[in-house]
Amino acid sequence: MQISSRFSVAVHVLTLLAVTPVGELLTSDRMAGSVNTNPVVIRRILGQLKKAGLVEVRAAAGGTYLRRAPADITLLDVYRAVEVVEGDLFSIHDKPNPKCPVGRNIQVALDDTLRRAQAALEQQLAGVSVAQVAAGMGELVG
Amino acid sequence: MQISSRFSVAVHVLTLLAVTPVGELLTSDRMAGSVNTNPVVIRRILGQLKKAGLVEVRAAAGGTYLRRAPADITLLDVYRAVEVVEGDLFSIHDKPNPKCPVGRNIQVALDDTLRRAQAALEQQLAGVSVAQVAAGMGELVG
DNA sequence: GTTATTGTAACAATAATGGTTACAATGAAG
DNA sequence: CTTCATTGTAACCATTATTGTTACAATAAC
Structure with missing residues (x-):
């Protein structure tokens, strides 16, 4: 069986956060729109990323932001965080x-x-960072 | 989720065949006894190993034997054969x-x-053969 | 022909997945 | 201090893969 898409969704989410201006927060609704899934699915994954110390999630007017520089988050960190x-x-x-x-x-x-x-x-996985993935976005958007 | 135990069972089965004297066949019942599962589970896996050309299965008075030398079967071959x-x-x-x-x-x-x-x-996986696994049995049986 | 064995279908129990609805708790903003 | 957008989480569902099981027709050696 394949490894759950929780992992790719988590990388997607972190990439979104990486390309978001510092100080700006993203809601689970916005992220769900980009991933194209239900916000609860995103929130479940955010809970795991939070537990792993990768993101900070604020309730209420809320939203999520990165707790580490994108270059300091490897795909192995993500892989382990989502406990796939x-x-x-x-x-x-x-x-x-x-x-x-x-x-x-x-x-x-x-x-x-x-x-x-x-x-x-x-x-x-340890050899690739979220920053590198995010860089891939830029190139292709060109 | 973990990779199915079909893979480890398949390696187990092939190892049994590897340590069996040439010319001797093993029934699914005997192999199931060593793996400690139901013979049908073994036969299902044998069907996949057969399709991959790794073993030959004879009906009737039957049983299974290897179609390749144990040193010529890598764990990658097995991994692919069982379509895990x-x-x-x-x-x-x-x-x-x-x-x-x-x-x-x-x-x-x-x-x-x-x-x-x-x-x-x-x-x-490609770097390890069934022969090597079988050799591990010998050592430990000592 | 008899008989041990394979090949396969059918079924069940269990578990993971991805999605959904619902709602209490949070806390920022007016 | 009330409002309100948002999170956190529980509950439920449909789907799928897995592993084990029973049953039985097909096979082919003897």
Whole structure:
């Protein structure tokens, strides 16, 4: 199964905030308009980004703004914030037969490989910042 | 969400076949016993491995055997065979607002990065063979 | 022919996802 | 201090994937 679009929506939201003049706040309604979804979906994600310390959300007359410079937010930060994956990316069947040599050792044998695959993916995400994504907007708007 | 355990089960199954004397076949029942699941679950996965040309399955008195040397089957082959992911690993929200600069460009901007992250993961899987996993069994059985 | 086995359909339980409505709580602004 | 736009969150729904299960026809070795 694919990784949830929560992640791409979160990057979208942060990119919107990155291209918004400092001091200006965005409402979940405005962001939902750009993403083209329901404001509640945006607010749910904002809650996760807030918990991760990436944004500040003000109630009432409210809106959201970034708490870190866009260059200081990597896609890995976002990926982790939205908890698209809890713990390990790969799941391993949980109760292989311990009476079988393969059943007894498969989990440990796979663990290292799968962890390294996951790390390789995360390393790529860590190499890209929200600022870089936002820069991509500028170019193309040209 | 995590990647389905179909993948780890498939690796388990192929590892069982790899440590089985050449000429000997394994039934879905035997494999299910080692994985600790229902034989039908195994047969479904075998169908996918067969379609990918990794194993040969004989009906009737039947059973399964490898069609390639364990050293010639990478975990990427397995990953693709069980179609744990159809197409792209990351999903991107499909209808961002084209009237917004960010909505208009986010898909293209993210596409490259996410593809590279996926490629990094797959490259790791491509670097490990079923033979290597099977070797891990031997060590630990000691 | 008998028989063990595969291939597949059908069904159920569980869980995640994305969207929706509803509404209390917040707090800025008049 | 009242108003009001907005957030935070609960509740619900439809859809989908997953894993396990039963059932049974088709297969082919013996």
